[in-house]
Amino acid sequence: MPEAKPAAKKVPKGKDAPKEVPPKEAPAEPPKEAPPEDQSPTAEEPTGIFLQKPDSVSVETGKDAVITAKVNGKELPAKPAIKWFKGKWLELGSKSGARFSFRESHDSASNVFTVELHIGKVVLGDRGDYRLEVKAKDICDSCSFNIDVEAPRQDASGKSLESFKRTGEGKPEDAGELDFSGLLKKREVVEEEKKKKKKKDDDDLGIPPEIWELLKGAKKSEYEKIAFQYGITDLRGMLKRLKKAKVEVKKSAAFTKKLDPAYQVDRGNKIKLVVEISDPDLPLKWFKNGQEIKPSSKYVFENVGKKRILTINKCTLADDAAYEVVVKDEKCFTELFVKEPPVLIVTPLEDQQVFVGDRVEMAVEVSEEGAQVMWMKDGVELTREDSFKARYRFKKDRKRHILIYSDVSLEDGGRYQVMTNGGQCEADLIVEEKQLEVLQDIADLTVKASEQAVFKCEVSDEKVTGKWYKNGVEVRPSKRITISHIGRFHKLVIDDVRPEDEGDYTFVPDGYALSLSAKLNFLEIKVEYVPKQEPPKIHLDCSGKTSENSIVVVAGNKLRLDVAITGEPPPVATWMKGDDVFSVTEGRTRIEQRVDCSSFVIESAERADEGRYTIKVTNPAGEDVASIFLRVVDVPDPPEAVRVTSVGEDWAILVWEPPKYDGGQPVTGYLLERKKKGSQRWMKLNFEVFTETTYESTKMIEGILYEMRVFAVNAIGISQPSMNTKPFMPIAPTSAPLHLTVEDVTDTTTTLKWRPPDRIGAGGIDGYLVEYCLEGSDEWLPANQEPVERCGFTVKDLPTGAKILFRVVGVNIAGRSEPATLVQPVTIREIVEQPKIRLPRHLRQTYIRKVGEHLNLVIPFQGKPRPQVVWTKGGAPIDTSRVHVRTSDFDTVFFVRQAARSDSGEYELTVQIENMKDTATIRIRVVEKAGPPENVQVKEVWGTNALVEWQPPKDNGNSEITGYFVQKADKKTMEWFNVYEHNRHTSCTVSDLIVGNEYYFRVFSENICGLSDSPGVSKNTACILKTGITFKPLEYKEHDFRTPPMFLTPLIDRVVVAGYSAALNCAVRGHPKPKVVWMKNKMEIREDPKFLMTNHQGVLTLNIRRPSPFDAGTYSCRAFNELGEALAECKLDVRVLQ
Secondary structure, eight states, X not given: OTXXXXXXXXXXXXXXXXXXXXXXXXXXXXXXXXXXXXXXXXXXXXXXXXXXXXXXXXXXXXXXXXXXXXXEGGGOSSOOEEEEEETTTEEESGGGXXXXXXXXXXXXXXXXXXXXXXXXXXXXXXXXXXXXXXXETTEEEEEEEEEEEEOOOOOOHHHHHHHSEEOOSSSOTTOSOEEHHXXXXXXXXXXXXXXXXXXXXXXXXXXXXHHHHHHHXXXXXXXXXXXXHTTOOOHHHHHHHHHHHOOOOOOOSSEXXXXXXXXXXXXTOOEEEEEEESOTTSOEEEEETTEEOOXXXXXXXXXXXXXXXXXXXXXXXXXXXXXXXXXXXXXXXXXXXXXXXXXXXXXXXXXXXXXXXXXXXXXXXXXXXXXXXXXXXXXXXXXXXXXXXXXXXXXXXXXXXXXXXXSOOXXXXXXXXXXXXXXXXXXXXXXXXXXXXXXXXXXXXXXXXXXXXXXXXXXXXXXXXXXXXXXXXXXXXXXXXXXXXXXXXXXXXXXXXXXXXXXXXXXXXXXXXXXXXXXXXXXXXXXXXXXSOEEEEEEOOOTTOOTXXXXXXXXXXXXXXXXXXXXXXXXXXXXXXXXXXXXXXXXXXXXXXXXXEEEEEESSOOGGGOEEEEEEEEETTEEEEEEEEEXXXXXXXXXEEEEEEEXXXXXXXXXXXXXXXXXXXXXXXXXXXXXXXXXXXXXXXXXXXXXXXXXXXXXXXXXXXXXXXXXEEXXXXXXOOOOOOOXXXXXXXXXXXXXXXXXXXXXXXXXXXXXXXXXXXXXXXXEEXXXXXXXXXXXXXXXXXXXXXXXXEEEOSOOTTOEEEEEEEEEETTEEOOOEEOSSOEEOOOOOEEEEXXXXXXXXXXXXXXXXXXXXXXXXXXXXXOOEEEEEETTEEOOTTTOEEEEOSSEEEEEESSOOGGGOEEEEEEEEETTEEEEEEEEEEEEXXXXXXXXXXXXXXXXXXXXXXXXXXXXOTTSXXXXXXXXEEETTTOOEEEEEEEEOSSEEEEOOOOXXXXXXXXXXXXXXXXXXXXXXXXXXXXXXXXXXXXXXXOOOOOOOOOEEEEEEEOOOOEEEXXXXXXXXXXXXXXXXXXXXXXXXXXXXXXXXXXXXXXXXXXXXXXXXXXXXXXXXXXXXXXXXXXXXXXXXXXXXXXXXXX
């Protein structure tokens, strides 16, 4: 080894030398080398949704292993569900032990999910194949990797180097002879330790002792099942260990059949656990997790002979446990796994828009009662532990799960998700500040001394509180002052009004930047000496009056107009509306008279009450007149002509007309709402009034039908909603049409064709518009005014010789798409094309039709300009009285309404353009039924047989005779019976005639049209005479058919893949039928469910279900009967895919 010498010289020169060139770590770089040809590399190129696939690793026993993979979230419609498997189907989860842990993280910037599998303190039993599965809705992908576990390495490099030194004391380090003996002794000790360690690892295989005990007591057919259940992948090593142990299986004295190692059942179903005991009188007990099970409606015990059955009804997750059955001192165990079916979402969440302080219930309905669901808000899980802080609570009502906010706040808005193990749904909760509306303002008051003053206002929210102020100072309740709050009404009542009560009064709602103000005027009464005669006087004081003495009242409110009058003697008051005297004293509108006051009262003001009112007071001293204009204001009428004028992918333009009646107050703006068709939940689109009559609604979902409505707003309030718009659907224009090409060009026309757009969308497509532009011009002219539905169009009336560009756009309700334009201009010029007849395939041979049927031949051709088409028959023109010919630019039609045999023959079609032409020959044959056969007669009769002969018919119907139909009839009954069908010869022998009868015969001829209308009947008859018959049996020697078994097809050596079913086939012959025995490694295969043996007509098949490496070996088939036996053998090799 020439390379070892320089290495040996460098090592002793310093203490750090072993660290620079570690001898044991040098081979640890095999992943950098190229993989061998027969093996695939451990790290594959990322495919599918995986950005980084998990790598196969090699780990020492006792160390930790970390497997990492990265998933591309851009390819997934939702958050993926990650599952890790060992082998093919053993899922790693919470029941796999504390050594297995799983981590997931998400990088929102790059939308990449990183998943990790951590295995702590790896044991030899962890080695094998693993699989990572990623699933998100309908997308699923998986990849495999391998974990190899090695025995711990002993770093004896330092000790080996210490043994490898020079002899001689007191000499320099580089002097003396090298001492190899110490190094060799140390190497022998290290090798022995490695062998002992390897032997111990091979014996244990990292399998716990309790599993070894389970394997020792199990049948050989159950080894594979137990290995898959506990994640043992080294089956060959396990079998070798079991063979070395040579443990004699101790037969149970109490159990003849024990429980299976594990059972699985779906939640809600029932399962039966069955054991069989040797003595039916032995006492037996069942235990669940160590607790004895008592009989009940859920747990039912049955005794059937020696069988003891435990039935568990309506299994739940609580039944997922370990079960034990005890007979005397013997026990057997099993484990029951309850599989929970996926919980589907039946009724998903709905978007909600609420105000602060409202009660909110977000409900979802699932497919199972008692199912576990997870609530999330903006990606954060909502738990019951946090519900007290966040003021929400959960409620379950059978299949409905409800999230309740009793008093919602702005912070509670966001996107809510509900997730189950079978799906998820989400919805938005929008929380807005509630706007306070003033329904009735407080009005100025003028009162007299000792009277009562009442300030009253009405707001939209019953819960709103507030404070009253006088000249900026808060008013406190007292004996004279009462403050009340009932529902939406707030009142300030002042009894026994005094001069100091005069001032400005203000009501301020708590929490709102709003104030309502009014003024209290104190009317001071002066007592003066008044003469007995005093002319009447009207003292009119109307709140909100203008220069024209007008009063404004809100529709629906009560109006009481108290007019003070004076005069001596007391005057008489008369009210008039317009020119009509009003004197009603009862009802909604009435007059109330007092000595010093006349009152006009309207209980609930209406629009019809608007007008000019006049009060006239008279007494002997004179009269006084005053007029008041009463104006009734109301909320406006709903807006009119609400319609959607245009839509887009997620937007729509809404247009409306102002209301006809504005309620007496100018319209300040509009409020808009939107909802999905079929839903009852309207969503507000604006909270501030919108002043325009055109609005663009956005953030809609394409393909969903919506409806919208508009409210008008004035100073009084909000109108009733307008009529809903017609249902509309947000849609976008289509993409550009594809593959625009020129199909044909003439002197004045151009024919274009194209394919539909790649993306059409929910709005569909109404058609296409074609436009053209002369070369050098920018003006595009329309070729069609109405959209065409098909993907082709001929543009006509084009200037000859011009170069023109063409383009096509798709049109739907959303508008025009992007145009598809030809790359090069098209020159408008006729292209001469040689004539060519494209004869259909069925006309290239003789065309056959029946008499009376119609002839309709469509023969396409090509050629430009339009060719001249000529039909001839036998060189002469066709008879136009029988044949109708129609010719277009691209085909010709040959039509005969009712075909006759005279129409048969050869027709010649000629297509000619100037001196160029093309011809085609069409052969037509018109057929009908043949005539009857001739000269039918009985030629010879012998025994019960008769020979009948005839001659072909004179008229074969212009078609070949395909056969004859023969019937017989007894002369006595003349009932005809079928003898032969499709007889091709002109004679036949009729057998099995009855002795003593006389027979007639008749024959029908047959061609492609069917049987002839009339038959040919025999002129003579066949008489079957009675004659004596003597039977002499022949003497013969019976043949011996017995043969010994012999394999016609031997067994063939096979190589199969583990996990895929295989079949061994051979064929055997022998008489009597031989018995068949299949053997594996010279051992007979008996009733094993893994093997299925069939014998069909001597073909023998041995089916092996999902073979494993344990099933490899020599298989033989032995067939034997009383004459001998035969044997066929083959070798079966089972390979495991890496």
